[in-house]
Amino acid sequence: MMREDNKKSLASQELLERVDPAKLPRHIAIIMDGNGRWAKNKLLNRIKGHEKGIDAVRDVVEACREMGIQYLTLYAFSVENWRRPASEVNALMQLLRNYLLKERDNLLKNEIRLSAIGDLDRLPESVRKTLFQVIGDTAHCEKMTLILALSYGSRWEIVRAALRIARDIAAGKMREEEVTPEVFSGYLTTAPVPDPDLLIRTSGELRLSNFLLWQLAYTELYITPTLWPDFTREDLIEAILDYQKRERRFGMTSDQISELHAKR
Ligand code: IPE
Ligand code: IPE
Numbered sequence: 045m046m047r048e049d050n051k052k053s054l055a056s057q058e059l060l061e062r063v064d065p066a067k068l069p070r071h072i073a074i075i076m077d078g079n080g081r082w083a084k085n086k087l088l089n090r091i092k093g094h095e096k097g098i099d100a101v102r103d104v105v106e107a108c109r110e111m112g113i114q115y116l117t118l119y120a121f122s123v124e125n126w127r128r129p130a131s132e133v134n135a136l137m138q139l140l141r142n143y144l145l146k147e148r149d150n151l152l153k154n155e156i157r158l159s160a161i162g163d164l165d166r167l168p169e170s171v172r173k174t175l176f177q178v179i180g181d182t183a184h185c186e187k188m189t190l191i192l193a194l195s196y197g198s199r200w201e202i203v204r205a206a207l208r209i210a211r212d213i214a215a216g217k218m219r220e221e222e223v224t225p226e227v228f229s230g231y232l233t234t235a236p237v238p239d240p241d242l243l244i245r246t247s248g249e250l251r252l253s254n255f256l257l258w259q260l261a262y263t264e265l266y267i268t269p270t271l272w273p274d275f276t277r278e279d280l281i282e283a284i285l286d287y288q289k290r291e292r293r294f295g296m297t298s299d300q301i302s303e304l305h306a307k308r
């Protein structure tokens with residue numbers, strides 16, 4: 045066991061050395077998918093997959109913190125996930141509450157601020173209470189921000205932003221001409237956070253499933269067949285290494301990008 049662990053940490057150490065600290069993504073977003081299939085492959089109940097998924101969450105949060113990633117957004121429960129059988133929804137809510145209760149001290153110790161986006165009013169009272177408790181307790185933490193997307197749906201968020209803008213215009217707080225993409229971003233639940241640089245989706249699905257549709261406009265996508273409960277810190281580093289090989293052009297030409305880098 046000991047030797048296995050040593051071997052593992054060596055592998056991750058070697059990978060880590062290849063990461064360019066100057067080109068780290070500032071914000072990583074992850075669609076944590078494949079818990080159910082992981083369990084099914086092992087002839088287990090889907091809930092066992094979600095339980096195992098929590099271990100992967102812990103590892104990835106810790107790895108991001110150690111590497112110096114500033115923002116990590118985890119898609120934990122979509123607004124569409126309310127359509128799952130009540131037994132699964134209840135188990136997920138229970139797991140979420142337990143995770144928050146258990147992780148509170150760890151987040152504080154590692155100076156990680158917790159935040160949440162989504163239609164949080166739909167969460168059961170006990171979960172919401174615990175969530176806001178931990179958010180409050182970690183509000184002063186500044187080393188990293190962990191954002192949980194809970195009961196989150198991007199279309200819900202965009203419609204809500206549009207309605208709020210309409211209201212502000214009607215109330216004379218803002219003029220129509222002032223509504224730019226930047227101002228619009230300010231009305232989204234993600235407002236103070238920069239857009240993700242890297243989006244990871246596990247379990248090989250090639251879709252966004254109503255996640256951060258606006259914010260992902262220029263995000264680099266990384267999709268891996270690995271199921272979420274099997275996703276390790278090595279997988280995370282692989283994703284970052286892949287990201288670092290890419291040229292982000294934002295509509296410009298490759299030559300323009302090289303010039304910009306040369307000027308810096
Ligand atoms: C992701 O795993 C976790 C949540 C959506 C809550 P799934 O539960 O979607 O797992 P699969 O896609 O059925 O394998
Ligand atoms: C997306 O996964 C939501 C989360 C990971 C929380 P789903 O498993 O719900 O997505 P679909 O339904 O396969 O698109």
Ligand code: MG
Pocket residue numbers: 077078079
């Ligand atoms: Mg899924």
